[in-house]
Amino acid sequence: MHITDILVTGEPIIYGAMVSMALGGLAILFVLTYFKKWGWLWREWLTSVDHKKIGVMYILSALLMLFRGGVDAMMMRVQLAFPDLGFLNSQHYNEIFTTHGTIMIIFMAMPFLIGLMNIIVPLQIGARDFAFPYLNALSFWSFFFGMALFNISFVIGGSPDAGWTSYTPLSGAAMSPGPGQNFYLMGLQLSGIGTLATGINLMVTILKMRAPGMKLFHMPIFTWSTLVTCFIIVFAFPILTVALALLTIDRIFGSQFFTLTGEGLPMMWANLFWMWGHPEVYIVILPAFGIFSEVISTFAKKRLFGYNVMVWSMIVIALLSFLVWVHHFFTMGAGAFVNSVFSVSTMLIAVPTGVKIFNWLATLYKSKIEFTVPMLWSLAFIPSFILGGVTGVMLGMAAADYQFHNSYFLIAHFHYVLIAGTVFACFAGLVFWYPKMFGHKMNERLGRWAFWLFFFGFHVCFFPQYFLGLDGMPRRLFITNVAEWLPLNVISTVGAAGMALGFVVFVYNVYYSFRYSERETTGDSWNGNGRTLEWATTTPVPYYNFATVPYVDEIDPYVRMKEEGKTTFEEDKVKPIHMPSYTGQPFIFMALLGLASFGLIFEWMYLAVFGLIGGVVMMIRRSFDYDDGYYVSVEEIKETEKKARGL
Amino acid sequence: MNHVIGFILSLVMTLVAAWAAIQSDLPVTWVIIGIMILALLQAGVQLFMFMHVTEASSGNGHVPWNMMFHGFALAGIVVAGSLFVMSFGHDHGDHGDMGDMQQQEEQHSEDHNGH
Ligand code: HEM
Ligand SMILES: [Cu+2]
Numbered sequence: 001m002h003i004t005d006i007l008v009t010g011e012p013i014i015y016g017a018m019v020s021m022a023l024g025g026l027a028i029l030f031v032l033t034y035f036k037k038w039g040w041l042w043r044e045w046l047t048s049v050d051h052k053k054i055g056v057m058y059i060l061s062a063l064l065m066l067f068r069g070g071v072d073a074m075m076m077r078v079q080l081a082f083p084d085l086g087f088l089n090s091q092h093y094n095e096i097f098t099t100h101g102t103i104m105i106i107f108m109a110m111p112f113l114i115g116l117m118n119i120i121v122p123l124q125i126g127a128r129d130f131a132f133p134y135l136n137a138l139s140f141w142s143f144f145f146g147m148a149l150f151n152i153s154f155v156i157g158g159s160p161d162a163g164w165t166s167y168t169p170l171s172g173a174a175m176s177p178g179p180g181q182n183f184y185l186m187g188l189q190l191s192g193i194g195t196l197a198t199g200i201n202l203m204v205t206i207l208k209m210r211a212p213g214m215k216l217f218h219m220p221i222f223t224w225s226t227l228v229t230c231f232i233i234v235f236a237f238p239i240l241t242v243a244l245a246l247l248t249i250d251r252i253f254g255s256q257f258f259t260l261t262g263e264g265l266p267m268m269w270a271n272l273f274w275m276w277g278h279p280e281v282y283i284v285i286l287p288a289f290g291i292f293s294e295v296i297s298t299f300a301k302k303r304l305f306g307y308n309v310m311v312w313s314m315i316v317i318a319l320l321s322f323l324v325w326v327h328h329f330f331t332m333g334a335g336a337f338v339n340s341v342f343s344v345s346t347m348l349i350a351v352p353t354g355v356k357i358f359n360w361l362a363t364l365y366k367s368k369i370e371f372t373v374p375m376l377w378s379l380a381f382i383p384s385f386i387l388g389g390v391t392g393v394m395l396g397m398a399a400a401d402y403q404f405h406n407s408y409f410l411i412a413h414f415h416y417v418l419i420a421g422t423v424f425a426c427f428a429g430l431v432f433w434y435p436k437m438f439g440h441k442m443n444e445r446l447g448r449w450a451f452w453l454f455f456f457g458f459h460v461c462f463f464p465q466y467f468l469g470l471d472g473m474p475r476r477l478f479i480t481n482v483a484e485w486l487p488l489n490v491i492s493t494v495g496a497a498g499m500a501l502g503f504v505v506f507v508y509n510v511y512y513s514f515r516y517s518e519r520e521t522t523g524d525s526w527n528g529n530g531r532t533l534e535w536a537t538t539t540p541v542p543y544y545n546f547a548t549v550p551y552v553d554e555i556d557p558y559v560r561m562k563e564e565g566k567t568t569f570e571e572d573k574v575k576p577i578h579m580p581s582y583t584g585q586p587f588i589f590m591a592l593l594g595l596a597s598f599g600l601i602f603e604w605m606y607l608a609v610f611g612l613i614g615g616v617v618m619m620i621r622r623s624f625d626y627d628d629g630y631y632v633s634v635e636e637i638k639e640t641e642k643k644a645r646g647l
Numbered sequence: 648m649n650h651v652i653g654f655i656l657s658l659v660m661t662l663v664a665a666w667a668a669i670q671s672d673l674p675v676t677w678v679i680i681g682i683m684i685l686a687l688l689q690a691g692v693q694l695f696m697f698m699h700v701t702e703a704s705s706g707n708g709h710v711p712w713n714m715m716f717h718g719f720a721l722a723g724i725v726v727a728g729s730l731f732v733m734s735f736g737h738d739h740g741d742h743g744d745m746g747d748m749q750q751q752e753e754q755h756s757e758d759h760n761g762h
Contacts, residue, residue, distance in 0.1 A: 231717075235717065235718075235721045265733070267733065268729070268733065271729055271732055271733060272729075275724075275728070275729075322721065322724055325728075326732055334733075338731065338732055
């Protein structure tokens with residue numbers, strides 16, 4: 001076989017991407033070699049089981065994916081604003097909207113949030129790491145290699161092109177031959193292992209490793225949202241795993257689960273996909289709710305209003321999220337009775353969501369708000385998300401959905417909830433906890449610029465799309481030169497450019513702050529307004545997190561600790577701390593499974609079998625691994641703490 | 648030891664299930680029944696041999712009733728929900744618009760007969 005058989009050829013844009021990827025890769029190799037950083041990379045990062053470092057790697061990958069997905073988005077917007085330019089052909093357009101959707105949900109939103117959870121949740125509950133640190137590293141590398149696989153598809157083998165929903169029969173072997181669709185299946189399958197493992201890992205961490213005295217109803221609200229999210233992950237992801245596996249077997253081994261022939265049930269794919277897919281959208285919004293709650297109560301300088309109600313509404317949302325999936329295919333024709341049942345359950349979800357909105361407003365009511373950058377993102381979230389939620393309820397009316405379905409009205413709806421909800425939360429959370437992660441804050445002025453550009457860009461981009469939808473413009477269409485639609489499409493593209501600019505300023509701010517921001521001296525970075533335990537640690541956080549774990553018996557424990565002058569370093573109580581050792585196994589294990597997946601994608605069975613055997617060997621290796629970690633000595637702890645606290 | 652036996656048992660049961668589906672000459676109903684039974688046994692092996700549901704030393708404290716209940720509830724939703732969604736409404740029988748279509752079809756065939 002020749003290399004040109006699997007490389008994608010004939011597209012100038014893709015050649016350009018190949019060249020820039022190759023140059024970028026070479027540049028990284030050069031820098032690492034020139035500054036002799038290979039050992040450092042392996043020892044400090046690739047083999048790390050420290051939840052904070054893994055979290056940082058998650059967030060960096062997510063930002064990279066936000067860039068990749070964003071480039072896809074800009075290309076689509078250019079095509080739609082200038083449909084006569086012939087910028088993209090239909091095949092390329094199909095590939096781009098498919099990778100855009102998949103990347104943004106699976107490889108951007110989830111890892112971003114999981115990254116923040118990684119760093120913050122153990123700190124909020126007074127734990128020293130995850131319950132299973134090895135598994136946590138495994139999760140990250142499974143996500144990483146899944147992401148890498150999915151992303152190389154556009155230069156090797158060709159991208160998937162059947163939408164992020166990958167509906168059968170279109171995505172079956174008969175109508176989508178070739179490796180493209182296999183990239184989707186294996187990329188998601190591989191990274192799904194990690195998501196499921198993280199769900200279990202965080203659940204156990206939160207249930208078993210809280211500070212002494214901390215009851216469930218004392219936990220910070222972000223930790224609560226994480227716990228609820230983990231329940232959804234653990235129950236929803238197996239459905240996706242099974243659906244992906246069945247479709248993989250269909251495509252590679254010729255079974256007939258979702259085919260048109262041989263008594264296959266193509267609609268069963270849609271059914272299974274959305275049984276996972278709807279809970280999935282709540283997986284990415286509940287942690288966002290948690291972040292906003294933390295930010296709002298910190299900068300309103302008040303305890304969160306209606307803490308118990310907030311928790312219960314999340315639990316109710318989680319339960320309901322498993323009972324509404326049919327609203328994604330009302331038009332499949334399941335009949336009036338089925339549609340009515342799911343119409344009602346869908347509209348019910350708006351109730352607990354509304355309750356949460358009122359609680360945030362009540363927290364803000366009569367408070368002295370401090371308009372920091374994370375607070376700006378959070379305040380902007382409230383009205384913007386309401387626009388998304390209200391249109392969601394409109395879509396939830398089955399009869400009306402026959403008009404809205406698969407039009408730009410739907411597109412506008414889910415971008416209003418996903419961007420104003422999840423993406424705003426990612427930015428808010430990152431800026432908010434940035435000093436904890438990197439020891440300095442992000443520059444406020446640049447942060448404001450990024451915020452306003454992104455915020456206005458977002459509304460200019462997506463608000464017109466509601467009207468495009470009402471004017472009948474369908475989604476996933478690449479020639480849209482209908483005179484009626486053109487002006488709104490151009491406006492929308494201008495908005496998208498605004499968002500892109502906002503993102504650029506944000507990334508520049510990372511660099512700028514690294515160079516010029518003042519280094520943090522205390523752990524309580526936001527003018528001493530921190531309320532929960534993560535602010536009680538010093539900055540930078542020592543690798544064992546807490547020298548001594550405080551006793552907690554209330555919500556927002558750090559407020560009282562500060563009043564009473566307590567810290568997480570009580571010198572006479574320091575004991576040796578048990579920590580897990582770093583290991584390269586998770587990296588190697590997942591690299592092997594990545595190789596196996598690559599083999600399956602191209603149906604090179606020898607490679608697949610080789611990779612899978614490698615995986616089994618790594619499991620056996622792990623079973624006979626008796627490394628129990630090590631102890632940090634009392635002297636070392638005392639020395640570290642005294643230095644960090646200037647004692 | 649328990650783990651090794653459990654591991655081998657679960658492998659064997661998986662292979663038997665695969666054999667039943669791919670290679671055997673059994674009638675389809677029997678294959679389905681057989682696979683279901685194997686699935687139940689498989690779940691049993693997992694619970695008793697790997698997940699310590701009956702470990703006396705911890706006072707049976709390991710039984711995760713809560714999670715198991717939710718697991719069953721979810722399985723119920725997936726199965727019953729899929730049946731509900733996938734089998735309703737596709738044939739409206741003798742009322743609704745499908746009924747009209749059937750009538751049309753009947754007329755159609757009558758026309759044919761007329762020729
Ligand atoms: C008030 C709560 C919500 C309601 C009532 C609601 C309702 C709906 C309905 C009925 C649809 C299907 C419309 C159609 O296909 O014609 C839909 C699509 C969608 N919703 Fe929502 N939604 C809500 C909140 C959310 C949230 C919080 C998210 C994510 C953060 C979200 C993400 C999505 C996505 C991604 C789709 C489109 C999937 C696709 O077809 O590609 N929704 N929503
Ligand atoms: Cu939904």
